[in-house]
Amino acid sequence: MNKLNFLQPDKNNLNTYLYSGVILVALSIFIVFLNSFFNKDIISFLPGSISFFLPLILGFIGLHLIRIDYSGLKFLDTINKNINTNNFNAFLSLLIVFVVIKSLPPLLSWFIIDANIAGDSKDVCTGSGACWTYIKIWFNRFMYGMYPNAEQWRINLSFIALAFLGTIGFFATEKFKKYLTLYYVVVYPVIAFFFIFFFISGGPIFFDFSYGIIAAVISIIIGFFIPSKFKMYYFIIVPITLYILLKYVFFYEELIELGKLEALEWVETGAWGGLSLTFIVSFFCLIFCFPIGLFLSLGRRSDFPIIKYFSIGMIEFWRGVPLITVLFMSSVMFPMFLPEDMFIDKLVRVIIAISLFEAAYVAEVIRGGLQALPRGQYDAAKSLGMGYWKMHILVILPQALKLVIPGIANTFLALVKDTPLIFVVGLLEIVGMLNLAKTNPEWLGFAMEGYVFASVLFFIICYAMSKYSYNLEQKYKTER
Amino acid sequence: MSDKIIQITEMNKWFGDFQVLKNINLEVEKNKKIVVCGPSGSGKSTLIRCINRLEEHQQGSIIVDGNELTEDTKDIEKIRAEVGMVFQQFNLFPHLSILDNCTLAPIWVKKMPKKDAEDLALQHLEKVQIADQANKYPGQLSGGQQQRCAIARALCMEPKIMLFDEPTSALDPEMIKEVLDAMVNLAKAGMTMIVVTHEMGFAKEVADEVIFMDEGMIVERAETKEFFANPKSDRTKLFLSQIL
Numbered sequence: 001m002n003k004l005n006f007l008q009p010d011k012n013n014l015n016t017y018l019y020s021g022v023i024l025v026a027l028s029i030f031i032v033f034l035n036s037f038f039n040k041d042i043i044s045f046l047p048g049s050i051s052f053f054l055p056l057i058l059g060f061i062g063l064h065l066i067r068i069d070y071s072g073l074k075f076l077d078t079i080n081k082n083i084n085t086n087n088f089n090a091f092l093s094l095l096i097v098f099v100v101i102k103s104l105p106p107l108l109s110w111f112i113i114d115a116n117i118a119g120d121s122k123d124v125c126t127g128s129g130a131c132w133t134y135i136k137i138w139f140n141r142f143m144y145g146m147y148p149n150a151e152q153w154r155i156n157l158s159f160i161a162l163a164f165l166g167t168i169g170f171f172a173t174e175k176f177k178k179y180l181t182l183y184y185v186v187v188y189p190v191i192a193f194f195f196i197f198f199f200i201s202g203g204p205i206f207f208d209f210s211y212g213i214i215a216a217v218i219s220i221i222i223g224f225f226i227p228s229k230f231k232m233y234y235f236i237i238v239p240i241t242l243y244i245l246l247k248y249v250f251f252y253e254e255l256i257e258l259g260k261l262e263a264l265e266w267v268e269t270g271a272w273g274g275l276s277l278t279f280i281v282s283f284f285c286l287i288f289c290f291p292i293g294l295f296l297s298l299g300r301r302s303d304f305p306i307i308k309y310f311s312i313g314m315i316e317f318w319r320g321v322p323l324i325t326v327l328f329m330s331s332v333m334f335p336m337f338l339p340e341d342m343f344i345d346k347l348v349r350v351i352i353a354i355s356l357f358e359a360a361y362v363a364e365v366i367r368g369g370l371q372a373l374p375r376g377q378y379d380a381a382k383s384l385g386m387g388y389w390k391m392h393i394l395v396i397l398p399q400a401l402k403l404v405i406p407g408i409a410n411t412f413l414a415l416v417k418d419t420p421l422i423f424v425v426g427l428l429e430i431v432g433m434l435n436l437a438k439t440n441p442e443w444l445g446f447a448m449e450g451y452v453f454a455s456v457l458f459f460i461i462c463y464a465m466s467k468y469s470y471n472l473e474q475k476y477k478t479e480r
Numbered sequence: 481m482s483d484k485i486i487q488i489t490e491m492n493k494w495f496g497d498f499q500v501l502k503n504i505n506l507e508v509e510k511n512k513k514i515v516v517c518g519p520s521g522s523g524k525s526t527l528i529r530c531i532n533r534l535e536e537h538q539q540g541s542i543i544v545d546g547n548e549l550t551e552d553t554k555d556i557e558k559i560r561a562e563v564g565m566v567f568q569q570f571n572l573f574p575h576l577s578i579l580d581n582c583t584l585a586p587i588w589v590k591k592m593p594k595k596d597a598e599d600l601a602l603q604h605l606e607k608v609q610i611a612d613q614a615n616k617y618p619g620q621l622s623g624g625q626q627q628r629c630a631i632a633r634a635l636c637m638e639p640k641i642m643l644f645d646e647p648t649s650a651l652d653p654e655m656i657k658e659v660l661d662a663m664v665n666l667a668k669a670g671m672t673m674i675v676v677t678h679e680m681g682f683a684k685e686v687a688d689e690v691i692f693m694d695e696g697m698i699v700e701r702a703e704t705k706e707f708f709a710n711p712k713s714d715r716t717k718l719f720l721s722q723i724l
Contacts, residue, residue, distance in 0.1 A: 379534050380571035380630075384585035384637060385561025394584055398575050478575055478617040 009068050017065045018076070024062030028055040029097065036102045056094060063090040122443060134446040135453050138437050142430055142453070145273015151265055154202065155276050158195045165191060189287045196280055200272070202264030215242035269347035270426065275457065277429040281351060282416045288355035289415070290408075293362025298392065300367060311363070318360035324421055326353045331425035350422050358415045365407035369400035402476045409469030413462050430454055483510040485641060485672055486531060491540035493526065500526050501537070502696040508641075513673045515683040515704075518693035519719065524676045525568075527693070528643045531674070532563040545640060561589055564634030568646040570626040572618035578605070578629050579614040582636045590637065597636070604632040608662045624655025628662050635666070642666065644675040680724060684708060692716045 009017040032055050034040045043051045063084050071077060083093040114129030117136060125131035135142070144152050165188060169180050194212060219238040272280070299311030318326070330353035331346060338344070373396060381391040401408075420431035428436055434450035437443060486508040493501040500523045508514055516524045529535040530542060533549050533556050542549045544559050573581050582601035586592040592600070605611040608628040610621075618626055627647055634642060644663065648656040660682050667673055667686040677683070683690055683704060690707040692700040692715075700707070700716045711717050 374569070374571075376567055376569050376571035377573065379529075379565075380567065380573070382534060383532055383560055383563070383565035383567075384633070385557050385589045386585065387557050390588055394588055395573055399573070402575065476575070478619060 006065065009065050011068060011071060014068060014071055014073075017068060018071075018073075021062045021065030024058045024065065026062075028057075028059035028062065028094070029101070031055045031058075032098050032101050036105050055098065056091075059094045060087075060091060063094065125446075130449050130452070131446055132449065134437075134443055134449050138433075138443075138450075141274060141437065142433050143274045144276055145428055145433055146271040147267060147273065147276070148265070148271070151202070151267060154200055154264065158199050159276070159279070162192050162195060192283065192287075196284075199264070200267070200280075201269065202266045211243050215239045218242055269345050272347070273428040274433050275430045277427065278416075278419050281347075281354065281419045281422060281427075281429065284351045285354045285358060285415055285419075286412055288351070289358040289362055292355060292359035294366055294397075296359060296363035297366040297370060300363065301370060314356075315360045315363050318357050319364070321357075323354070323357055323418055324424055326357050327421060327424050329353075346425060347427065350425055350427060354415065354418070354422075358411060358418075361411045361414075362408060365404050365411055366400065368407065369402075369404035370396065372403055373399055402473075405469055405473045405476075409466060412469075413465055416461060416465070417458060430457065484508065485510045485545055486674075487541075487543040488531075489541050491530070491537050491542060493523075493530065493535065493537045493539075500696050501530070504540070504698060506691070506698065506701075508672065508674065510640075511670050511672055512688045513667050513671075513686050514675070514689050514691060515687040516674065516676045516691045516693060517678060517680070517683065517719075517723075518699075522693045523696040524693050525645050528565075528645055528674055528676055531641075531643060532560045532565055534565075557589075561585075561637055562639050563641045563643060564637055564639035565643045566627070566630050566634055566645065566647045568649050570618070570623070570630045570650075572626055572630055572633070574618050577615050577617055578610065578621070581618065581629060582633045585633070586636050601632070601636050604635045605629070607635075607665065608632050609658075622655060623651045624658045627651065627655075627659045631659075631662055631666070641672045641674070644673065644677065646676050646678070648677065648679055678723065680708075692719065694719075 009021075031043060034042060041051070043054055045051075046054060064087065066076060067080055067084050067090070068076070069080070071080075084090045110129045112129070114127040115132055116125045116127050116129070117132040118124060119133055120137055122131075122134070124133055140149065140152075144155060147155060169184065172180055198212075216239055219242060222238070296311045296315055299307045300315065302308045302311070327350060330349045334349060335344075377395060377399065378391065381395040386394065419429055422429060423432040423435065431454050434447075434454055438447040438450055484507050486506065488504050488506040491501060491504040492499065504527065506527075516527065518524050526535055530537050530549075531544060533542075537549075545562060547555055547559050549556065549559065572578075573584070576584060579598065579601055582605065583594065583597040586597040586600060587594055602611055602614065605614055608631055610625050610628050610632070613621060613625060613629075618629070621629065631647075647663070648659050651659060656679070660679060663673075663675070663682065664686055673686075675682070675687070687704045690702060690704050691698055692707070692711075692713075694715050700711060700713050702712070707716075708720070711720055
């Protein structure tokens with residue numbers, strides 16, 4: 001039997017150290033656990049400050065005793081390596097465990113145990129916890145804003161259709177893979193635009209949309225039989241001709257009336273709201289701000305002074321003003337500069353404003369990536385006879401954009417979380433709806449539940465985006 | 481048409497106030513192999529970078545294959561497509577596989593069908609003996625393999641002239657040989673080559689002429705044997721005594 005030295009635990013007498021250490025740590029956690037979950041202080045007989053610090057001291061000694069290098073026990077080694085490497089880390093680990101144990105009961109009771117979800121009026125919320133009934137009742141408003149209930153299927157259908165069209169790329173066969181970029185960069189945003197602005201908003205404008213769809217479908221079907229040599233011209237000329245024919249020659253509007261088909265009810269953008277508006281605004285701002293930012297970043301490095309200084313001016317201007325003033329100006333000042341009879345929808349103005357604003361940030365992020373590339377890449381591309389655009393599209397941008405994926409994701413996340421600011425122009429996306437709901441006289445006092453709900457939603461959206469960006473990073477990684 | 485494929489007359493170039501190239505006169509005939517040597521900072525690299533206008537010259541004229549290099553951009557790209565260049569740092573495109581590195585320019589610049597471009601690329605990769613690495617990425621290859629790929633990439637454009645800017649300076653001694661072998665084979669196939677290098681063994685083996693540069697000037701230009709046997713200027717003698 002070796003001599004026990006409690007200041008320097010070693011591998012001999014492993015069990016003695018291990019048991020005493022584990023007992024001490026367990027005891028310390030047990031004390032805190034009892035205290036926080038059952039409100040029982042079993043060491044209250046000790047003087048004030050000692051009883052407060054005792055669990056910490058006990059746990060600290062316990063961790064010290066089990067800190068044995070190369071003990072031969074795999075589990076023990078893992079613990080020691082990860083949370084118990086030295087006294088300071090052991091102390092931090094203990095502190096974190098205690099804070100978690102301490103904060104769990106109040107959180108659990110607020111979120112679940114004392115919360116109410118049954119019923120459909122404020123009266124059921126008698127407990128001291130959260131009132132999820134409030135979220136349940138207002139759920140529809142939080143999702144769709146003031147959009148008429150009977151028409152909400154249009155939003156659902158649009159989002160489902162767009163989600164479907166968005167994931168189609170994953171199922172594309174090898175033959176169509178090369179068109180995917182074109183599809184996602186040009187075709188998909190255009191389709192999305194048509195869906196949102198014609199289908200969701202409806203009204204007389206919807207006719208135009210249906211002409212467009214019919215023209216496109218017909219021309220695509222015929223397109224399969226056209227020799228590829230003429231396809232290019234075909235797809236420019238035929239859809240436009242068909243569209244004009246439908247609109248001015250066949251009087252499709254009258255056809256619809258004849259068939260007793262009713263056009264979709266018009267819903268003004270002011271009535272849109274809730275989470276769906278968050279999605280719409282974020283989506284369009286994302287797809288617009290990226291290309292604008294890309295061109296600004298290239299423009300800033302251009303050799304032509306006009307382009308260069310224009311880009312610098314744009315970037316510095318939009319970066320220099322707060323978003324809230326940009327939004328305010330877009331809604332209040334901007335219409336003053338327009339001719340009397342001209343009207344641009346408020347939502348469109350807001351989307352343009354946010355896009356330009358975020359584009360400035362995207363531009364600087366991308367410029368960082370462009371500058372990180374070695375000059376040799378430019379030289380090599382040039383020496384192979386590539387011009388400016390070929391060099392950038394084929395060689396420079398693929399590498400630069402890959403480098404800045406984390407930065408772009410960062411900007412995009414900030415953009416999504418900036419969308420609630422559109423309340424200043426009277427558009428109520430989810431946080432705006434929350435503010436509206438919490439001031440409803442019948443439902444006063446539930447701001448907390450609303451904000452927690454919104455936080456959870458935003459967290460899910462943003463976490464998904466950040467995960468996706470991380471996946472992209474991994475996907476395009478080719479070891480240097 | 482004369483068979484002078486490169487004609488440089490009275491060319492001067494400054495970086496700011498510093499004159500890097502002074503009064504360069506150089507004519508290169510078709511199928512000639514020229515080695516340019518000289519101490520660092522003597523303007524060798526700048527000279528050959530001027531030949532495909534990666535650097536702009538300020539005075540004098542450079543005529544490549546009958547086209548004068550001027551501000552006219554469209555022309556420049558056509559000339560660059562005919563002048564292959566291999567760099568000291570390889571400069572492969574790290575986001576593309578070896579095969580794609582080689583097919584990128586033929587497909588997009590010369591509008592070659594993808595299948596043909598791939599066949600051509602494999603043929604050239606075979607010549608430099610890395611056809612079996614075609615689907616790897618540059619980052620997975622050794623320096624010598626990367627440089628050979630860079631040579632294949634330049635060859636895929638079927639250039640009339642090949643410029644080599646210290647192609648072996650960034651390589652381990654063992655890898656230098658494999659790259660030089662590839663270059664010797666290329667030379668034997670009759671390519672017009674201008675090579676900036678410190679590899680005097682290579683110069684002796686393949687070069688028709690050697691140019692010695694110092695302080696932005698062409699100090700001496702001579703047939704290879706003549707150059708090594710009895711150099712004329714003292715500066716050349718000093719350089720050779722140090723390097724050999």
